[in-house]
Amino acid sequence: MRSTEQDVQWSAVASDIGPLLLVATGTGLVSVIFHARPAVRKKALEQLGARLGSAPVQAPPGSARLAAPIRQFAAYFTGELRAFTLDLDWSLTSGFNREVLRELACGVPYGTVVGYGDLARRVGQPGAAQAVGAAMGSNPLPVVVPCHRVVESDGGLGGFGGGLETKRRLLALEGVLPQPLF
Template sequence: MSAARHVVLPSPIGELTVVAVDGAITHLLMDAAKYRPADHEVLGAPASPDEEPFATAAHQLGAYFAGELRDFALPLAPRGDDFHQRVWALLRDIPYGETRTYGDLARALGDRNLAQAVGTANGRNPIAIVVPCHRVIGSDGSLVGYAGGLERKRFLLALEEPPAGDAGRLF
């Protein structure tokens, strides 16, 4: 396996650090995320923002924040155990502009009693925004449990809010 490389990108919610190994993104970290690993554990050497997959990530993140991109198409390689991988796969299936509860995800995994474990896996998501953990809410519709901070979660959900008159909102 090659060594990790990273770039730091500006965004409306603060700096985002994109880390990749062998051309696949392993982390997309917010500057003040609750579960951000120590930089020496994941970052590796700085890369040029013109290198792949960083150039594509920068382009797609820019389009997302401009309201022009709903679905990311990036090579991803999040690191986690089998349960975490299953939860993160479910997160990627939550459509833009929609939300799910921790209980919804637990039921999708076949056991409604897994809601707390789903919450832990959601909070440990290493690829924020692209793997949309911000789309998971409490069972009462409240905005709970976002490692990037609730203000960022509010911002991201508002960014994805459909125009007035669209039906199907879950929060």
């Protein structure tokens, strides 16, 4: 799929929710991985290399490919950025999942939440709340494509690939939940 190993670059960045692994292709940001400590990072990069057809390489300092994602994530976590404006590479998702994730990215702004069933209705599949949950679980671009903003209809948080504490912290950052006490 990709022509050279240089086509996929990665960088690990610190954040308020722990280290994040940002991975980009020439098309745009393709993956965001939570809790990207060395062992998690190594495994994620191996899996991404297999899926993308090219082993990701660490971005050189000042990489143009990752400069905007790094800058925008820093601004998001300081409360200065409410909407990411990044080029995205959607190649790791397709079909229904991609449709749901695109609707989420465009239709659920900072500081708001949506129910799994509501999101299913928005994409014309009113009975597909569980499938929406599966789409959230397969989201390759969390935070940028804000799956943390999808909650249960009864007010419960629902699941989250980065862990419920991470989801709580992201929703608190956006003013949806009170800030954690600790």
